[in-house]
Amino acid sequence: MEKSAKPTAWIIGASSGLGASLAVRLANEGYRVAISARRAERLDELAEQHTDLTPFPLDVADPNAAQKCATDVLATFERLDLVVFCAVRSSTDQSAHLSMANGMAVGLLGATAALEPVLEHMKARKAGHIALVGSPVGFRALPGTRSYGVVKSALHYYAELMKIELAAHNIDVQLILPGFVETELTQGNTFPMPFLMSVDEATTRIWRGLGKPRRFLIAFPKRLIWPMKLLGLLPVWIYQGLWSKLAHRIKGEKKRD
Incomplete structure (x- = not known):
């Protein structure tokens, strides 16, 4: 295949973890x-x-830099068939308002800024494929997720909105919801991570899902996704009541200790 005939992709958040692994998989x-x-x-x-693989360094928290980088990628590649956004910045500090703002700047504002020039390009071509990496926490608010959970929930909404609005332009939009994956991001987690999988396995599942662009969700593993979906169906008063009871129980156990 001639180089000019090859399909093109842009991976944002490609320095490690899923982003790096997916970039190599796409190149292969x-x-x-x-x-x-x-x-x-x-x-x-x-x-x-x-x-x-062609590097385009970018701090996606800077909207102007994100837009310029998108323009540079388009100028170099002349077209983009696929864009995968998987940049994330997280903090476990529950009181860090700066972390919340930074997380939003990277995980949502960065996505919209980077995608703006790309979407205009894809609309003009009447073709394209966008994939955003979210999280199962986007189905329902989970205590302790703070910045990460808020950002991923917002990204979930954004992806679904784009799916509806861009259908008329023949642009496919997918939301990738991986469970726990062995990456730098999860290495610092101190809580249990059920169904933890390797980066290679997660990459393979994402690659297969991208091959079915009309399917909105690429969510795995099902053993984790289905319980999260069911939690999302609970009425607010039941869901919040369950967490309230759990919080009181934990507080009581700490007092006895």
Whole structure:
């Protein structure tokens, strides 16, 4: 296949974890891939492994930089067939308002800024594919998720809205909801992570899901996704009551200790 005929992709958040793994997988499957993230040295390391990976360093928390990077990618590749947004910044500090603002800047505002030029390009072509990496926590508010949960819930809404609005332009939109994956982000977790899977396994599932662009959700594993979906169906008063009872029980146990 001639290089100019290869499908093209842009992975935002490609310096490690799922983003890096998916970028390499796409390159191995015949894509030319633009890779973006803050850590330019990581991008360079990936590019050395595969000639079809091209670094475009970006701090997606800066909307102006995100838009410029999108313009640069389009100018270099001339077209984009697929964009996967998987940038995230998280903090376990429940009182860190700065962390909340930073998380929103990266996980939502960054996504909208980066996608704005791309969407205009795809609308003009009447073709394109957008995938946003969310989280199962987007189905319902979970105590302790703070910045991460708020951002992923907002991203869930944004993806669903785009799915509806862009259908008339022949642009496919998917929301990727992976469970717990062995990455740098999860290494610092101190709570149980049921059904933890490797990056390679998660990447394979995402790749298969991207091959079915008309399907909105790429969600896995089902053993985790279905309970989260069921929690989302509970009436507010029942759901909040359950958490209230659990909080009182935990508080009582701490007092006895």
